[in-house]
Structures are given as C-alpha cells and as structure tokens.
Amino acid sequence: MSNVFLSLKDIRKSFGGVHALNGVDLEIRRGEIHCLAGENGSGKSTLIKIISGIYKPDKGQILIEGDPVQSLTPKSSIDAGIQVIYQDFAIFPNLSVAENISINHSVLTGAKRMNWTEARSLAAEAMSRIGADLDPEVLVENLSVANKQMVAICRAIINDAKLLILDEPTASLTAKEVDALNEIIKNLRNKNMAIMIVNHKIDEIFNIAEQITVLRNGEKISSGPASGYTRRSFIRDLTGREITETTYEPEKSDEEIFRVEKLTRHGEFSDISFEIRKGDVLGITGLLGSGRGAVGDALFGVAPATEGKIFLNGEEIEIRSIDDAIKYKIGYVPEDRLTQGLFLNRSIQENTTAASLKKYFIRGKVDEKIMLNDTIEWIRTIGCNAKDAEAPIRTLSGGNAQKMVIAKWLNTSPRILILNGPTVGVDIGAKADIHRFLHGLAKDGVGIIIISDDLAELIQNCNRIIVMHDGKAVRTVDTKDVDETSLSKMLSD
Amino acid sequence: MNAKIKQKLLSNEAIVVYIILLLALIIGAVNPTFISPATGINLLRTMLVTLIFALSEMIVIVSGGIDVSFPAVSCLTMIATIKFLLATGIDSVPITYGIGILIGATFGALNAFLITIIKIPPLIATLGVSSLTSGATLAFLGTKIYTDLPEKIDTMHRISIFSYTNPAGNEYSMTALILIPAILCVLIHLMLRHTMIGRGMYAIGGDIQAAHVVGFNVAKTRFFTYILSGILAGTGAITYMILMRVADPKVLMGEEMMVIAAVVIGGTRITGGHGTVIGTILGVALLALVKNNLIILGVPTHFQTFVVGMIIVFGTSITSIRAKRIAEQAKI
Numbered sequence: 001m002s003n004v005f006l007s008l009k010d011i012r013k014s015f016g017g018v019h020a021l022n023g024v025d026l027e028i029r030r031g032e033i034h035c036l037a038g039e040n041g042s043g044k045s046t047l048i049k050i051i052s053g054i055y056k057p058d059k060g061q062i063l064i065e066g067d068p069v070q071s072l073t074p075k076s077s078i079d080a081g082i083q084v085i086y087q088d089f090a091i092f093p094n095l096s097v098a099e100n101i102s103i104n105h106s107v108l109t110g111a112k113r114m115n116w117t118e119a120r121s122l123a124a125e126a127m128s129r130i131g132a133d134l135d136p137e138v139l140v141e142n143l144s145v146a147n148k149q150m151v152a153i154c155r156a157i158i159n160d161a162k163l164l165i166l167d168e169p170t171a172s173l174t175a176k177e178v179d180a181l182n183e184i185i186k187n188l189r190n191k192n193m194a195i196m197i198v199n200h201k202i203d204e205i206f207n208i209a210e211q212i213t214v215l216r217n218g219e220k221i222s223s224g225p226a227s228g229y230t231r232r233s234f235i236r237d238l239t240g241r242e243i244t245e246t247t248y249e250p251e252k253s254d255e256e257i258f259r260v261e262k263l264t265r266h267g268e269f270s271d272i273s274f275e276i277r278k279g280d281v282l283g284i285t286g287l288l289g290s291g292r293g294a295v296g297d298a299l300f301g302v303a304p305a306t307e308g309k310i311f312l313n314g315e316e317i318e319i320r321s322i323d324d325a326i327k328y329k330i331g332y333v334p335e336d337r338l339t340q341g342l343f344l345n346r347s348i349q350e351n352t353t354a355a356s357l358k359k360y361f362i363r364g365k366v367d368e369k370i371m372l373n374d375t376i377e378w379i380r381t382i383g384c385n386a387k388d389a390e391a392p393i394r395t396l397s398g399g400n401a402q403k404m405v406i407a408k409w410l411n412t413s414p415r416i417l418i419l420n421g422p423t424v425g426v427d428i429g430a431k432a433d434i435h436r437f438l439h440g441l442a443k444d445g446v447g448i449i450i451i452s453d454d455l456a457e458l459i460q461n462c463n464r465i466i467v468m469h470d471g472k473a474v475r476t477v478d479t480k481d482v483d484e485t486s487l488s489k490m491l492s493d
Numbered sequence: 494m495n496a497k498i499k500q501k502l503l504s505n506e507a508i509v510v511y512i513i514l515l516l517a518l519i520i521g522a523v524n525p526t527f528i529s530p531a532t533g534i535n536l537l538r539t540m541l542v543t544l545i546f547a548l549s550e551m552i553v554i555v556s557g558g559i560d561v562s563f564p565a566v567s568c569l570t571m572i573a574t575i576k577f578l579l580a581t582g583i584d585s586v587p588i589t590y591g592i593g594i595l596i597g598a599t600f601g602a603l604n605a606f607l608i609t610i611i612k613i614p615p616l617i618a619t620l621g622v623s624s625l626t627s628g629a630t631l632a633f634l635g636t637k638i639y640t641d642l643p644e645k646i647d648t649m650h651r652i653s654i655f656s657y658t659n660p661a662g663n664e665y666s667m668t669a670l671i672l673i674p675a676i677l678c679v680l681i682h683l684m685l686r687h688t689m690i691g692r693g694m695y696a697i698g699g700d701i702q703a704a705h706v707v708g709f710n711v712a713k714t715r716f717f718t719y720i721l722s723g724i725l726a727g728t729g730a731i732t733y734m735i736l737m738r739v740a741d742p743k744v745l746m747g748e749e750m751m752v753i754a755a756v757v758i759g760g761t762r763i764t765g766g767h768g769t770v771i772g773t774i775l776g777v778a779l780l781a782l783v784k785n786n787l788i789i790l791g792v793p794t795h796f797q798t799f800v801v802g803m804i805i806v807f808g809t810s811i812t813s814i815r816a817k818r819i820a821e822q823a824k825i
Contacts, residue, residue: 075708090706094699094766095692103696106689107708114692141819 003030004066005163005194006051006082011060013046020046021057022218028163028211033185033195035209035226037238039427040397043218044198048165052084053077078108081162087171089152091140098123098136101154108159126154130184146177153184163194170204174288174453175488182208200238200427202231203456203484214238239429247479248439248461250279256314257447258416260299263308268294269471272308274464276416276447281438283458283479284451286468287491293335295468296420296451300332301325312415326355328416331409333402335420335451341405344394348386349375351393352404356412378407383433399423399430406434416447423457435461455484455491467491505760508811509775516782524789530657534665539781542733544674544774546752547759548681549725551773554756555685556718557698557765558608558615563752564745565627566600566723567730571740572634574731575642584643586735593731594724600626601723605716623749630742639740649735673732677725682770694718698765750805755780758808762816779808 008026012019021043028034038044049055050062053072062069064080072080091100102119123136132150134143140151149169156164166185170178185208189195199205205212206226213223214237221237222229229237236242259275269291276282286292298305301322310317312328319325325332334340343351352375353360360367375389384403386396393401402422409417419438423431438461442448452458458465459479467475467490475490482490501507521527546563553560574592578584600622607618649670656666685691693714697704704711734740753763759776761768783804787797 078708086706088702090700090703092696092699092703092766094695094762099692103692104707106692111689114687114689116687 004028005030005064007063008047008051009061009063011047011050011057011062013050013055013057019218021050023060024215024218024220026213026220026223028194028196030162030194031189031192032210033189033197033208034211034213035205036196036198036213036215037200037205037234038215039200039238039429040399041217042215044215045167046218047215048084048167048198051077051082051165078159081160082165083156083159083161083163084165085149085152085156085167085169087168089148091148091152091155093141094139096137096139097134097143097151100140100151101126101136101158104155105158122158123154126158129157130154130187145172146174146180149173149181150184157188157193161193163196164188165196165198167198168200169197170199170201175455176287176492178204202234202428205234206231216240235428239427239432241429247459248281248463249480250281250442250463253278255445257312257445259311259314261309261311263295263298263305263310265294265298265303265305265307268298268303269468272466272468272473274466274473274476276449278445279442280464281442281448281450281462283462283465284449284468285453285455285458285465285487285491287453290468291471292451292453292468293420294471296332296418296449299325299416299418299449300330302332326412329412329414330416330418331355331412331414333405333409333417333419333422335424337402337405341408342393342401345392347390348379348393348396348404349389352378352389352408352411355408359411374411378404378411382407382410382437397430399426399434402426403430403434406437410441414446416449417441418449418451420451421454422450422452423454431457455487459484459487505812505815506769506772506775509759509772509779509808512808513775513779513782516779516786520782520786520789523791527786527789529659531659531663531665534657534667535785536778536781537667537671538736539785540774540777541668541671541674541736542729543748543752543755543781544777545677545725545729545732546748547755547773547777548674548677548770549722549729550749550752551756551759551761551768551770552681552685552694552718552725553615553722554753554761554763554765555698555768556694556715557701558715558718559753559763560604560619560719560722561616561749561753562600562604562619562623562626563722563726563729564748565623565625565630566597566726567733567745568742569600569626569630569634570596570727570730571734572630572639572742575639575734575740576634578643578646579639579641582643584645586646586649589646589735590728590731593727595727597723597725597727597730598720599723601720601726602716604723605719608719609712609715627743627746634742636742638742640738642734642738642740646735647738650738668736670732670736673728677728678770678774685770690714690717695766698767700766751780751801754805754809757812758805760812762812763809764816776808780804 004027006028008024011021011024013021024047036044046055050057053074053076056071062072098120101123105122106114120136127134130153132154134147134150140148169181173181185195197208209226212226212229214221216238255278257276257278261273263272264270272295274282284292284295294303297303299319301319301324304320310319317328338344343354349372353371360371372389379386379389382403384400386400393404396404423434426434438448450458450462459482463479465477465479466473549563550560570593573596574589577592578589604619604622607613608615650668652669653666654669656664658664685694693709696709697711697714701711755776756773757763758779759772761772783801787800792800
C-alpha cells in the first residue's frame with residue numbers, strides 16, 4: 001500500500017445544516033486512474049474543493065503520502081503536488097499559450113520579473129510531455145475547447161504534479177477529442193501520476209477507470225476496482241434505483257406523421273430526406289459541424305431551409321419562420337437551455353406557459369389561474385422536483401429545468417417535437433425520466449426527433465438514426481443493427 | 494512566418510497607423526505647410542498631458558476596471574498643490590511633483606478600497622469618487638483660478654530640448670516636459686511586459702477567477718493598479734499646471750471621455766485584458782491630430798465636437814468588431 005498518495009477518512013462537511021458530505025472515505029494511488037462518480041448534488045465538487053484546500057472539512061482526516069495533514073490550504077495543496085483542472089479550466093483567454101502554461105509556475109516561485117524565455121521553454125517541455133503541439137505565441141482565445149484543455153493540463157503538470165484531478169473533463173469534447181484526452185491521461189498514469197476523474201457519463205467511465213468510487217447524497221456508496229462493476233450495478237449505486245437500459249422498439253405502423261424530402265440549406269446541409277411514422281423516434285447524429293443542429297434549426301424556422309419539401313400528415317407545409325413552425329405545432333428544445341430555452345429569472349409558471357400564451361388569453365385578459373393549474377399539472381406529469389410553481393426557474397437543477405423546457409413545448413400540444421441534445425448536463429435519473437416520457441409521447445403519435453452526439457442515448461431511445469457528415473446524411477440505420485462502437489465509427493469515417 | 498507578418502500588418506496598432514497616415518495625407522493635401530517639424534512639435538505638445546492620463550487609464554482598463562475619477566482628482570491635485578505652495582512659499586519643481594503624486598496615490602487607494610474591499614463596480618465607485626472630489630475641491634478649496642504660480646514652477650515650461658524656426662520666422666520650441674510622458678511610457682511598457690505585477694494586471698483583466706486559482710494576489714494587484722493610476726493622474730495634473738501656467742478647479746472635467754476613447758482606439762479592450770503602451774500612444778496621437786487640424790480641413794468650430802465624436806464611435810467600433818470576430822472565428 002506504499003503507493004497510496006492521498007487518503008481521506010470519514011470526511012464530513014455541512015453548509016448551514018445541510019450535509020454535503022457525510023463521512024466519506026477515499027484512497028487514491030499513484031499510477032492509477034480513479035473515477036469519482038456521482039449525480040448532481042452528490043457531493044463530488046465539495047470533495048474536490050476539500051482536496052484542493054478551498055473548503056475545510058468539519059471533521060475527518062487527510063493523509064498525503066501517509067502523513068496526516070492538519071489543515072490544507074489552496075497553496076499547501078498545490079505544494080503537496082495536487083493539481084485540479086476545473087471545468088472552465090481557469091485559463092486566460094487574453095494571454096498566449098506559453099504564458100498560460102508557465103504562469104502558475106512564475107506565481108508560485110514568487111518571481112518578480114517575467115521571464116519570457118523560461119516561459120517558452122517550460123511550455124515546450126510540458127507540451128512535449130503530453131504530445132501536444134500548439135503555437136506557444138498564439139492567444140488562448142483562438143483555441144478550441146479541446147486545445148484549451150491541453151493548455152490547462154500542461155499548466156497542471158509543470159509543477160511536479162503528483163495527483164491530477166479533472167472535473168468533468170469531457171463535458172464539451174467530441175468523441176475523437178475524448179479519445180485523445182484518454183491517451184494523454186493514460187500516458188500520465190504510466191509516469192506514475194495519480195489521476196482522479198470526476199464524471200457521470202457511464203461509457204467514458206468504463207472506458208478509462210481502473211478504480212471507481214460512487215457518491216450519492218454525500219455518502220460513499222461503493223468503491224473498488226472498475227472490473228468489479230457492471231453497468232447495472234454502477235447505475236444502481238449512482239441513482240439508488242433500478243434503471244434498466246433497454247432499446248426502444250415501437251409497434252409497427254404505416255401511419256406517416258412527418259416527411260421531409262431533399263431538405264437543403266445552402267452552406268449548412270443538403271438533400272436530407274426522412275419520414276417519421278407513428279411511434280417513431282428518429283435520431284440525428286454527427287460530429288460538431290456536421291450540420292446536425294442546423295437541420296433542427298431549419299425545421300423550426302430559426303434558419304429556414306432554402307430548398308426541399310416538408311409534409312405534415314401528408315400535407316405539404318412551408319416553414320419560413322418560427323411563427324410558421326409554431327402554427328403547425330412543431331416544438332423545439334434547443335441545445336443550450338440556459339441561453340435559448342429558459343427565461344432564467346422568471347418563474348417556472350411563466351416559463352412553462354411561454355410558448356402557449358394565446359391559450360390563456362381569455363376575454364381580453366390573461367387567465368393566471370389556469371396558467372398556474374396547468375403548470376402544477378405539468379410539474380406532476382413530467383416528474384419535476386419543484387416545490388413551487390412561482391419560484392424562478394434558475395433555482396431548479398439541470399435535469400429538472402430541462403424537464404420544464406420540454407413541458408413548455410408539450411403544453412402547446414405539439415405534433416412534432418425536435419430535441420437538440422435533450423439531456424446534456426442532465427443526470428442519469430432525470431435522463432431516464434425524460435426518455436420514458438418521450439417514448440410515451442411517440443406512442444401517442446407525436447413525431448419525435450432527437451439530435452445528439454450522445455450515441456448511447458440515441459441507441460437507447462431511437463429506432464432509426466441518421467448519421468450526418470459534412471452536411472449530408474451519409475447513413476440511415478436501424479438502431480437494432482448497430483452498437484455504440486460501430487455507430488461511432490460511422491461518425492468519423 | 495508569412496502569417497505572422499500578415500497578422501502584424503492587420504493588428505490594431507497598424508490600423509491606427511494607417512488612419513493617422515491617411516489623415517496626414519488629407520490634411521497635407523489641403524494645407525501643404527502641414528508637412529513641417531512645427532506640426533510635430535504642436536502635436537507632441539497637445540499629446541503631452543493626455544498621454545499621461547491615457548497611461549493611467551490604460552493600466553486600469555487592462556486590469557478589467559475603469560476610472561472616470563482622474564479629471565476630478567487632477568483638478569483637486571492642482572488646486573491643493575498650488576494653495577500649499579503659495580501658503581508655504583515653497584518654490585521647487587520636485588516638491589510640487591511629490592505633492593501631486595501623494596494626492597493622486599491617496600485617491601487611487603480610495604478607488605481601490607471601494608472597488609476591492611467594498612466591492613462597488615469600478616464605474617460606479619470612480620463616478621462617486623469623481624463627484625466627491627470635484628465637490629470637495631469647490632467646497633473646501635474654492636473656485637478661484639490661480640495664474641500666479643511661483644517663479645521656478647512658472648518658468649519650468651520654457652526649458653526646451655530643441656526648437657525650430659520656420660521660414661516665416663516663427664519659433665517653435667519643444668518643451669522638456671515631453672520627457673515626462675516619454676519616460677513614463679518606457680517605464681509602464683517595461684512594467685506591463687516584463688514584471689509579474691504587470692502580467693498580473695493582464696491576468697485579472699482576462700479572468701479574475703482564474704487569476705485567483707492560479708495564485709495571484711488579486712486584491713494586491715488591484716490596489717497596486719489603482720494607486721499607480723492615481724500617481725500617474727497626479728503627475729498629469731502637475732504637468733498640466735506647469736505647461737499651461739494655470740491651476741483651474743474645473744478645467745479638466747469631462748476629459749475622461751476623450752482619454753478613454755484614445756485608449757480604446759489604441760486597441761485596449763474595454764472589457765479588460767488587452768492593451769499596450771504603443772497602442773495608447775497611437776490612439777492619443779490620432780485624437781490629437783484630429784483636434785489640432787479640423788480647422789485646417791475647413792470643419793467649422795461648432796462641428797468639431799461632432800466630428801471628434803464620430804471618430805470615437807468609429808475608432809472604438811474597430812476594436813469591438815475585431816473582438817467579436819475573434820470570438821466567432823474558427824478555433825484552432
């Protein structure tokens with residue numbers, strides 16, 4: 001057990017009477033990749049902040065390399081070799097790659113002068129260690145998310161890091177970038193570094209983790225080698241309930257709801273054709289920039305198609321604007337719910353009824369009472385965990401807020417519902433609720449289109465998947481004929 | 494390497510240089526006597542004080558803040574200093590600068606305290622300090638305009654480093670006071686580029702949260718920035734007094750718009766994190782050129798504010814459009 005780098009014993013922390021962590025043990029070894037998994041609110045971030053010295057635990061013991069540590073401050077944590085890469089990377093968009101990588105070092109050594117030569121050589125050394133190849137002079141604001149992450153990793157490892165903690169490192173990476181990141185992580189692991197990854201995407205965890213610890217409601221539910229977990233046991237530990245992962249198989253039907261022929265928007269996508277029959281859930285996937293999102297935008301009139309035909313229940317319709325789309329009862333759950341899907345500071349009620357206000361305009365005034373009743377009804381139906389319909393919607397967690405975005409469109413009684421990345425940032429429990437709900441809708445004859453790069457989600461929920469590449473539909477597959485690996489291959493080919 | 498040269502030729506600084514050259518060509522075409530050393534001397538004289546203020550403003554904006562209080566602080570500095578000199582009979586240029594720097598630093602520290610400790614947004618904090626200071630000057634120090642400067646201070650502006658006599662026999666001399674902004678430009682440039690405190694200003698202007706995480710002492714850096722900015726404002730005030738041979742409690746009020754405009758035209762992003770001394774010099778030069786030569790171009794006096802305003806809107810747009818394009822362009 002000599003290679004245990006960090007061990008936490010019976011860590012407790014509460015905020016104003018709420019137990020964020022309730023007696024958590026954790027052991028992290030050198031040369032091992034440890035995944036800390038947990039849903040939103042499970043205490044993951046509190047635990048990281050304790051390890052990085054930002055929070056002081058109320059109770060418990062911290063040992064670094066076997067020695068008990070009395071009090072950990074941000075500085076002493078870094079001195080001990082602990083480096084955290086946060087989700088937003090904490091890098092400087094206005095500074096060059098070289099300066100971003102070296103700045104930590106310069107600050108910690110207490111240098112008074114800025115040594116540009118040293119900065120460049122430190123950056124070059126760090127980049128060669130992880131196999132990154134970026135122009136050291138370029139400003140970080142010009143970099144992609146994946147490359148910004150490289151910069152953050154480079155910065156972390158130049159300070160003799162012994163434990164590298166990555167907080168949801170794959171949140172905004174494409175599948176290819178995730179693979180590249182995993183290579184880097186394994187490489188660092190081989191150099192005897194301890195790695196802790198915080199994540200809640202099952203497939204990624206199973207891909208890389210050697211050791212897994214699951215937290216739920218501030219408690220450690222289980223911990224052990226990754227080989228000791230099955231997907232099923234992992235999900236049970238994570239959510240505290242049995243969620244079965246099944247694929248979706250609708251009853252066969254000949255009733256066509258929606259058809260699109262040779263839909264084209266110049267410069268974005270071309271010749272997209274598909275049909276949706278009753279019960280169908282259609283998936284559209286592709287890498288970032290493949291045009292998958294643009295198809296959704298076109299069908300909802302955000303950026304209308306320039307050519308092609310759209311049929312709703314066999315009748316040709318034209319969608320030139322969002323108004324048209326709403327007129328034909330098409331609903332759209334956009335990719336970024338925070339900026340496009342919600343009025344964050346307005347109440348749940350106002351958000352839920354925002355797309356169907358006309359309904360409540362009775363005899364010259366808005367009937368708030370029916371609005372409230374409908375909202376409460378939706379909160380119940382869709383399984384949103386909200387105490388009060390009048391609370392601002394920003395008080396809801398990601399999963400609950402997303403449920404209300406969907407409820408907003410359901411309140412318009414849509415015939416077609418298009419969802420772009422419906423469960424991004426939503427935890428597994430809420431995700432399963434949303435999926436179940438969508439299947440119910442499909443059964444009732446609502447045409448559902450899910451646009452996503454979460455392949456596992458598509459395979460579980462759609463019966464047909466269109467794979468897009470460079471604005472074209474390169475493949476259309478029946479879900480039962482593919483698995484995640486083969487689908488992922490189609491994406492990048 | 495080609496891409497790098499292209500980037501340099503399209504940089505903010507380069508664009509300001511093009512605009513200055515274009516303007517000079519137009520003015521020169523209308524009035525051939527424009528192309529003369531006298532123009533340069535006049536231009537430098539116009540830039541002299543504004544440049545000091547612009548440096549003071551630039552470092553604050555780079556660090557993610559803004560300061561609209563320097564005109565009021567400068568007016569107070571002038572009046573307080575001259576009253577002290579007249580009351581004590583002291584007649585020394587270094588002591589005068591010393592007092593100016595001390596007063597400027599004090600108000601800089603006040604700004605920093607309100608912004609860093611009380612956490613008032615910089616615009617509101619400095620707006621408050623501006624009003625407070627301006628009011629204090631008029632209420633406690635009086636509304637008198639002083640032209641009776643002590644002997645040595647009054648004659649200081651006459652020291653010249655070179656002069657030029659044009660064919661018509663008019664003498665133009667370059668006051669030695671120009672050395673003050675020149676030296677300050679070099680010092681501020683070295684500080685911003687080659688010291689950790691300077692890099693800290695860019696860091697907190699780029700992302701204050703990240704600066705915390707990396708281990709910068711954000712509060713200390715901001716105090717340093719505002720106090721240094723105050724020192725520069727105090728220096729600017731004394732320089733103005735010596736150059737113009739007057740101490741006026743209101744004369745600089747309203748100057749902040751012009752100075753902020755010059756700084757932003759020079760490529761400093763109003764949102765913080767970007768800005769250079771070279772750019773600031775160019776921005777000040779452009780505005781000074783416009784101010785000095787609109788009459789030659791036949792722009793009526795009462796149209797001048799309008800034209801200057803247009804240039805400010807246009808110049809600041811370039812910076813903003815560039816920032817937007819960088820945000821939207823494809824990432825590497």
